[in-house]
Amino acid sequence: MFKKIAVFGTGSMGSGIIQTAATNGLQVVAIDNERSSVDRGKKIIEKSLARFEKKGRLKESANEIIGRIEFATDPERASNADFVFEAIFEDIKIKAELYKKINAIVPETVPFASNTSSLSMTALAKASGRSSNFVGMHFFNPVPMMKLVEIIPALQTASKTVEAAKSMAEIMGKTAVVCKDTPGFIVNRILVPYMLEAARVYDAEIASPEQIDTAMKLGAGVPMGPLELMDFTGVDIAYFVGNILYDETKDKKFLPPNVMQKMVQAGWLGRKTGKGFYDYSKKD
Ligand SMILES: NC(=O)c1ccc[n+]([C@@H]2O[C@H](COP(=O)([O-])OP(=O)(O)OC[C@H]3O[C@@H](n4cnc5c(N)ncnc54)[C@H](O)[C@@H]3O)[C@@H](O)[C@H]2O)c1
Structure with missing residues (x-):
């Protein structure tokens, strides 16, 4: 099963995905191309975990959870991830450029999930260069609080990738609903x-x-x-x-x-x- 994930983008959504994954026992490498975004993301996660800890809602200390997260700006740090999340700017050109970079780093067989809200998964899957291993996983803000994740297979997505996304959602403590690649998904x-x-x-x-x-x-x-x-x-x-x-x-x-x-x-x-x-x- 999955042990180490990479999350690209440490903004509002990325930081929530990182926190939730680490809280649920996964090793996480958190990557953003802006050092200031990495620092901001880290602060948001620390603050949020401190709140959860204070309310007695963590099974271990916030420090132990943070210890499972590596913060980086170098995409190479994702090289041994067994699942990749992308939560960067909502722009197909920017996403496609990053996907190209990731392709040279992470094997094509590794499942890859985009958190896009509005772009076509099918177009993104084509841009990903790993069509059958690409899937949409649409989380909700704030990720640590919101229970749902919509799983959106692209036209090219293999059923084993949908199953991988479902397992990942379960590990992260989310309820998954599978939905066709259609504008706005369900919610x-x-x-x-x-x-x-x-x-x-x-x-x-x-x-x-x-x-x-x-x-x-x-x-x-x-x-x-x-x-x-x-x-x-x-x-x-x-x-x-x-x-x-x-x-x-x-x-x-x-x-x-x-x-x-x-x-x-x-x-x-x-x-x-x-x-x-x-x-x-x-x-x-
Ligand atoms: N905000 C929401 O409520 C929400 C909900 C669901 C899904 N989404 C989706 O999640 C994604 C991210 O949204 P957000 O609100 O977190 O955005 P955001 O602007 O808060 O964060 C985006 C982050 O991506 C980083 N980034 C940009 N290009 C990069 C690159 N090439 N490599 C690495 N990092 C890069 C930016 O520095 C920034 O930190 C979008 O696709 C959006 O549609 C957003």
Whole structure:
């Protein structure tokens, strides 16, 4: 079974994948091409593990878990990995360039999973040069907390690679749902139009953010209202993903309303910038 994985990208998703894998006993080499991103990723992981430790939710010390992670900028460090994750920028050209590099380092038989949210797995599999051993594993933010991983076989993916992805999900303590390579997979296909509709309701001045979120929490039983959720995950992310899904499908349900474009231009991206649909400079 898998012992040592390589994760390319130590940003929001990569650091979550690294932390979750190490927490579940895997050796991890965490690679980013930017030293500052490696350092930031390491800090995020240390902080998050310290929180888990304080809450008594770790089976061993945070230090032991961190000890299983090697942080690096040199892709060569992935050479003896038996499973590779890619969680770098959402750009097929950048991903394809990296895949080429990885191909010269990691044998073609090693399973390779991309965490892409919106790019075609089939196109990425072609770019990977290891088509049958390539698969999508779409995690959710924050990875250590979110239980789901969508497994998306490309047209070329071998069934043994899907099985490898399922085993990896199980090792990482996630529930896997297999889904066809289709824009938005399952969650974003349903969630993005829902969040955008909430922004349209706000834009049309039908109700305030508080009223919209309260209505959905108490009327539909969701734990977080759609605008709170967008502020949490990033208004820019919903805007970006909505536009990509719209470009791919031409389905208007994915087209973000004008107010979101303005919010992105203003830097009102949600919690991470202190303002989104809500103002966080006065909250918590
Ligand atoms: N943010 C989310 O909620 C979310 C959810 C699911 C999937 N995804 C997907 O995960 C991937 C990463 O997203 P993110 O939000 O973590 O992005 P991010 O911008 O936080 O991190 C990306 C990291 O990749 C690094 N990077 C870029 N080019 C590289 C290269 N050639 N080699 C090594 N590292 C490189 C960057 O330095 C950066 O640290 C994307 O494909 C995205 O679609 C994101």
